[in-house]
Amino acid sequence: MSVFQPDSFIVASVSPSPNFDERKDGRPPDMMLLHYTGMKTGDEALQRLTTQASKVSSHYVVFEDGRIVQCVPEERRAWHAGESSWAGETDINSRSIGIEIVNPGHEFGYSDFPLRQIAAVISLCKSIITRRGPISADRILAHSDVAPSRKQDPGEKFPWGLLSESGVGHWVRAAPLDLEGSGIRPDARGEQVTRLQRTLRSYGYGIAETGTYDDATRDVVTAFQRHFRQARVDGVADPSTLLTLRALIETRPAPLP
Numbered sequence: 001m002s003v004f005q006p007d008s009f010i011v012a013s014v015s016p017s018p019n020f021d022e023r024k025d026g027r028p029p030d031m032m033l034l035h036y037t038g039m040k041t042g043d044e045a046l047q048r049l050t051t052q053a054s055k056v057s058s059h060y061v062v063f064e065d066g067r068i069v070q071c072v073p074e075e076r077r078a079w080h081a082g083e084s085s086w087a088g089e090t091d092i093n094s095r096s097i098g099i100e101i102v103n104p105g106h107e108f109g110y111s112d113f114p115l116r117q118i119a120a121v122i123s124l125c126k127s128i129i130t131r132r133g134p135i136s137a138d139r140i141l142a143h144s145d146v147a148p149s150r151k152q153d154p155g156e157k158f159p160w161g162l163l164s165e166s167g168v169g170h171w172v173r174a175a176p177l178d179l180e181g182s183g184i185r186p187d188a189r190g191e192q193v194t195r196l197q198r199t200l201r202s203y204g205y206g207i208a209e210t211g212t213y214d215d216a217t218r219d220v221v222t223a224f225q226r227h228f229r230q231a232r233v234d235g236v237a238d239p240s241t242l243l244t245l246r247a248l249i250e251t252r253p254a255p256l257p
């Protein structure tokens with residue numbers, strides 16, 4: 001496959017992947033999806049993302065030392081989201097730019113993301129926004145947000161707060177853990193569960209309003225916590241989780257024109 005020109009000057013090198021096709025609806029991407037690689041080394045991950053048989057790819061890979069490698073041109077549709085859903089859309093690959101961040105992940109020794117790696121992720125996201133035009137802050141998401149029952153990445157160590165301080169992504173400081181009240185527990189039923197599901201759905205999560213705190217609901221609450229209330233990730237909608245969710249909804253950026 002042919003080497004292409006990188007989309008940005010901050011890209012250190014190009015490692016072309018054969019795993020891409022055309023964006024399905026012809027619209028430019030208006031989402032960024034952040035992942036961790038979840039393999040022992042970054043080189044191993046890059047190998048997989050550029051090998052035809054794997055049928056996976058991403059636009060970018062960001063190494064621990066901040067080095068950025070591009071594998072698929074932004075114009076094309078990379079294969080990183082898999083079966084997923086956000087705000088009623090299910091072809092997330094067509095809608096998004098995928099960024100793989102090198103980290104062994106939960107399976108191989110989940111580690112803190114080095115600051116220089118995060119700085120590179122921030123620069124990359126900013127460069128995408130600057131070149132392509134605005135991407136709404138609340139559409140810069142975790143893989144786990146769009147595939148809560150399948151994916152955990154980039155996980156609860158990913159510093160979304162730092163990104164947001166740099167103007168990348170929508171985030172609020174999480175409410176403290178030790179709030180009074182009982183919250184909503186798995187297996188609960190009724191109007192309060194429906195309301196929770198409706199609220200999560202209104203933010204974009206792919207969740208049905210069943211009125212029962214079922215496994216799918218638990219998975220979505222867990223994904224929400226991994227992104228927005230990282231101090232405890234247990235799938236229980238405790239008062240801190242509910243308050244953080246409310247603050248997030250209230251501070252949501254206005255839709256782009």
Ligand SMILES: [Zn+2]
Pocket residue numbers: 034035036080143151153
């Ligand atoms: Zn992922």
